[in-house]
Structure formats: structure tokens, C-alpha cells
Amino acid sequence: MIDFVPSENDQKAFDQARASAMICRKYARHYDENEQEMAPEKLPEADEFYAEHPNPAPPGEGDSSMLTRMARISMINYWGDYTVRLIRESGGLGNAALEASGTPEQIAKWGKLCLSMAITEPGCGSDPSRVATTAVLDSETNEWIINGEKIFVTTGIRADAVVLWATLDKSAGRGGIKSFLIEKGTPGFNVPHKEKKLGIRADDTAAYVFTDCRIPRDNLLGGDEKVNLKNSGGFRGVMKTFNMTRPLTAAMGLGLAEAAIDFTRDQLEASEIEIDYMAGPGSQTAAAEKFIRLEALFDASKLTTMQACWLAGEGKPNNMESSVCKAHAGGAVRAVTQGCIEILGAMGISREHLLEKWTRDCRITDIYEGTGEIQRLIIARGLLDYTRADLK
Template identity: 70%
Template sequence: MVSRSSAVTASFASTPSKCGSATREPLVCSKAWWRSRVSPWGRDARPRGCGGPTDARDGGSNPDRRDGETNMIDFRLTETDQTILDRTRAEALICRQYAREFDEREAEMIPDTLPETEDFYAGAPALPTAGPEDTQGPVMMLLQTMGSYWGDYSVRLRRPMRGGLGNAALAAAGTDEQKQKWGNLLLSMAITEPGCGSDPSRVSMTAELDEDTDEWVLNGEKIFVTTGIRATGVVLWATIDKSAGRAGIKSFLVEKGTKGFEIPHKEKKLGIRADDTAAYVFSDCRIPRENLLGLDESISKANSGGFRGVMKTFNMTRPLTAAMGLGIAEAAIDMTREELREAGVVLDYGAGPGAMGRLTAAAEKFMRLEALFEASKLTTLQCGWMAGEGLPNNMESSVCKAHAGSAVRQITQGCIEILGAMGISRENLLEKWMRDSRITDIYEGTGEIQRLIIARGLLDYTRADLK
């Protein structure tokens, strides 16, 4: 039998991490080292006195913990967290009702608001007031994202909970005045160009400062802009000095309707069809000088704060992207489990180590997919926990994104293979979820790019050393 905890431990052991340590950890880590950083216990089974956040709230202590050590990872939920997650799942089921319809109406602009959700929240009791001690913080945000996208990926993506990717960039690198002016708008983020994908140094869109009018003049093209049509503004990357490479890349805020800003077409896609993806063209598009995100006009590599600030955005959004994909993977697992139950297939989780050979092929494959899901989920939650503890998680954000991107694809495809013809039938949503899941490994940095980032971090290589 596949042990879920052993699968999770193997997942973490295969991708060593600094885990916030001030010094680099060895590349070969003992099981005891990993157990000291990853809790193998579930929400209700974890023993007290492990030094986790909940123990501190309840007055518990860990006599073995030395000063300066971080808390043991603890993913147990508070009562407030559980109430929010229960409500999130209920709303997700409403979104699921529209999944097939929205997928087939790709060419139409579908309303963002679902009438059932308005009635749902109107009749729901008020949530209890939550302080920092009442919630798991970033971990809870990831769990809520999983629960929300469990309903349907593309319908949920069309109704972003916390704004677009551009809003995250604004929060990471914008000035107080920019946050005040732009914070209430839905902002897309435009990076990809016809000749530039994952390498920002190849950005060809230009921004030239007109000293006479105190305006930036933008020229260039952006493609594959998520939420590109519905967004009311965009954060885009452009170079103010091509010879400076990455140091010359700056981010700019541009509002829809600005002269010289055109949307030539909307992309037709394999999946996430309910959410619009567009192309942008800028032709002598003039914007105020203060629309430079972060107001950093320097081109010094040591002082390119705006670029670094926006890059930090991905440390927040990559775990969220992983959580989004894991939501749809869990939906596929739940649907497949129910179909197997109705078919009389037994999933024996309590059997001994040699039981795998006595399981049916369908049960054996399904349980391996479940273990893969649990491994990816805990990898993602670890990244959120580190953010909540104030620990650096740039490499961990790439680990969880790379792992989830691959796992979600394997899980949705594996569930289809288990169910056979039923899996590809349009009578259920499994084939749609497989199409939607493919994006998890593509946007917010492809799996190949994440593995490059991980390798550079582990081996102390620079971008020039390892491309």
C-alpha cells in the first residue's frame, strides 16, 4: 500500500530546501532533518507540544525546542478557518453548475456575477471577526484557493478573489499614491511578447521619456494577457534602455481607453475558456510620468527596485497558482473516487505494506494519484507557512509551482484513464478539467523555468552560469 505520509516525505526529500535557514543546508538531507521541518501528522492527529502556532495559542510548549529555531509546521485549522472553508466549498458548487455552459460560450462576454452566489451570501450568517491569532494566514489563503477552484477552474478564474496579477505587482512594488489610485481597479499583467517569454532580458517593448511633456511613450506588443479584456488597467513590462538588459526593464501602469492602446483580438484556447486571454498593441501610447510603477527610473543593476519588486510578486502568486491547480485535481479525485465506489472497487488504505499487489489495477492507480496529490498539497502549504513565518520562500515557491504543474496534469489525465470512456464523455466535467489543468504548468513561469530557479538556488549558480 502507498502510505500518504511516506509519499509526502519522499516528495519533500526529492526537492531539498533551505527552509528559511540563514545558512545553506546540505544537498543530501537525512530523513530526521526533514521530519524536523515537515509535520507528518494530519489536522486532528498531530500530538500537542510540538511548538506549532496552535500550541502557542493554547499555552502549550515544546521543551526540546532551542532558542532561534523555527516552529514546527502546523496546518491545523482554527474554527474560523473551517467556517470560511465550508462556505467556500458551498459557493464552489454553485460555480460548478455553470462550468460546461461557460466553457461552450467562450466567444461571449459572460457576466462575472452569478445570481445564486448573491442569494447565497445574502442568506448566510456573518462570519466571525478574525484576528491574526484566529487564522492560519497564508496557509489558510492557499486552502481557500484550493476549495474555491475545486468547483471549477475557469469559472473561478473569471471571478478573481483578490484582483488580477497586476494587483499583486502593484501591492509589491507600487508607491502609496499608486496603490491609492489604482488599487480598486482590476489589473492584468502583460509580460509575454511574440519574441519573449520566460527571459525578461529579451523584452522588446520600449518606453521612452518625453521630457517636454513629462510622459512615457510606449511602443510594442504583448500577447497571452490573462483577464486582458475584462481588466480595467494593466501592469506591463517595457525597457527604457535595451543596452542595460534586465536593469532596464520597468513596469508601467496603463488604463484601458488610453490613446494608442488597442486590443486586436482575444485568444481561443484549449482550456480555461471562461476566462478571457487577449493581445495588446501599444502605438505611441502616452502615459503620465508617475505611472512608472515604484517611480524608480534608475538603470543600475544594484538599484532596480521596481523590477525586483515585481519579481517578488511571483513568490506570492506561484503558490496560489499551484493551489488553483490542486483545487481542480482534488475535484477530479473526488469524482473518480465516487465512480469507483459505485462500481464496487475497494480502496483499502489500512492494509499492510504488501497489499498493493492484491489491489485491483484501478484501485492501485487511484491511490498513487491520491498520494501524488497529498505530496503536492503539503509542498504548497509549506511554502505558505514559510511566508506566514516571514521566512524567505523564493525557491520553495518554485518548488511547489513545478511540482503542482506536473502533478495536476498527471492526476486529471490519470483519472480519465481510470474511468475510460466515461472520463472523456462530455456528460461529466473530467475532460474539461484535464484541459483546464494544462495551464497550471505554463503560466506564472513554466515548469522548466521553475526547475532552473531551483537548480540555481541549490547549486549557488547565477543566471549566467545556468540557463
């Protein structure tokens, strides 16, 4: 039976996250308006906070799964602010990719670094088989020579190294694509700029350029390409990580939507507009009716996300469910934040409040980790038992 009731230990983790989110929210506007600044690794309040709120035990017997706990904590963190944290997590998206497709030796060597993940290029986004960055083996020096350009790399500036997708052979399509680990400071690896964005402005998103960048042959994830081609860091290994990260991405957007709902509820209450969940259609103010519909949309989206996490925690396949929750949340968070602005009018777009910021911040939910359209393709293929060739 699916059970989302938090255990006592889970609840301690959520309470701690909520208290920390309240502090982070104080910094939200500053880092939104000062996009060039990087939010600090540690806020001034951090030490005192952790002395008062010690970390709860990691999930164990009777607690929710690690992914479920992470999703719920992400939701709370993003309710506070998108990018500011009391103390930053040390890992990036590339750490999940290393876990999924690195050898035990590679995981031991690089697992403690903060790793970004670079797939997207100016000519390649939704269809990663179009990766044009090349990796050519120099068999005399036993090095890969990397050439190409990557854009919109999350944690691209803070990361110590990147998990990079490059092709060994463009004519081989997906089969030719492998992932490589490249450390910052390697000659030929440049970070030309931090991207400027509509929302999540304090988030660290960077562009990378590789020019005759030489890395050791052993930096191919999954092992040496010649002796272990099938297992080496190719498409499938890294795609597996999306089943875990898509529910987390949905949860982040939902945290912003929840912040918008809580703010709107407070404003309706302050204006003495009653919200009556038992009243039938047309029996209360249009604002209250609209608010209830937005809350229902939010709840539906949260449940699809919890289901995708729960399946993973049970060790069951969640490929389709992780796309369902990501596609649903991508649309729901936009509808919720826009709906809250419609209810509140001018207050909704004033920079005096954070609602307009949450509306900008949540737009990304439907873009990265695969757009809504791409999630719908994955869902349709799953439902109809179609292959990529049947439906693209």
C-alpha cells in the same frame, strides 16, 4: 512547528467556499462551450447565497496566514470551476505587482482598480529580459511613449488598467526593464482580441497592442526614473510577487486535480470497487492501487504548496519552496487527471462529465507564472548556490 489544522474561523471560510463552488460548478460546461462569452461578474444565486452564508472574519490571531487561507480557498474555488465565481474578485495579477513596487501614492491612486499584468510578448516568455516593448521619455511633455505588443494577458479584458513591462534600453538587459501603469482608454492602447485556448476557456485572456501610447511620467511604478532609478518599478520588485502567486497557481491546479480524484472515487464506489489503504501491493484491483498512488501524489503536492504558504506567513523566505510547489503541482495535476481518465476509460473522456474539462484546464498550471523547466532552474540555482550566469 508547521500546523495545517484549520481554526474554527478558517473552517467557516472553507465551508463557505465549498458551498459557493458547488453552485459555480453548475455553470462550468456552459462557459467551456461558449468561449466567446464572459462569465458574469455576479451569478444570479449570489445575493441569496451571501444572505445565508455571511463572510467569516478575515484571518486573525490563531488562524492560518492570509496566503495559506487564500491558497486553500483557491483550491476549493477551482474544485468548483476554473473561472466562474459567485462574485468576481476585484483585483488581478497587476494588483500584486503594484503592491510590491508602487509608491504609497501610486498604491492609493490605483490600488482599487482591477489591474492585469503584461510581460509576455510574441518573442519573450520564459526569459523576461527579452522584453521588446519600449518606453521612451519625451522630456518636453514629460510623458512616456509606449510601443509594443503583449499576449496572453490574464484578466486582460476585465481589467481597468495594466501593469506593463517595457524596456528603457534594450542593451541594458534586465536593468533596463521597468513597469508602468497604463489605464484603459488611453489613446494608443488597444485590445485586439480574447485568446482562444485548450482549457480555462471562460478565462479572460487577451492580447494588447501599444502604438505611440503616451502616459504621464509619474506612471513609472516606484517613482520617477531619474530621481529614483534604483527603486523604480524594475525587475526585482515585480519578481518578488511570484513568491506569493506561485503557491496560489499551484493551489488552483490542485483544486482541479482534487475534483478529478473525488469524481473518480465516486465512480469506483458506484462500481463497488473497494479501495483498501491497508492492502499490500498486488492485493487489490489495479484500479484501486492506481487510485491510491494518484491520491498520494496529490497529497504530496498539496503539502509542498502549504509549506510555501506557511513560510510566507511566518515571514520566512520561500523563493525556492514556491518554485518547488509550482513545479511539483504542474506535473502532479497532469498525472492525476490523466490517471483518472485511465482508470475510468470512456467515461473519462465523455463530455457528459467534467473530468475531460479538468484535464484540459489543468494543463496551464505548468505554463504560466513560469514553466516547470524554469521552476527547476530556480530550484537548482538555489540548491547549488549558482547565479543566473552559472545556470541558464
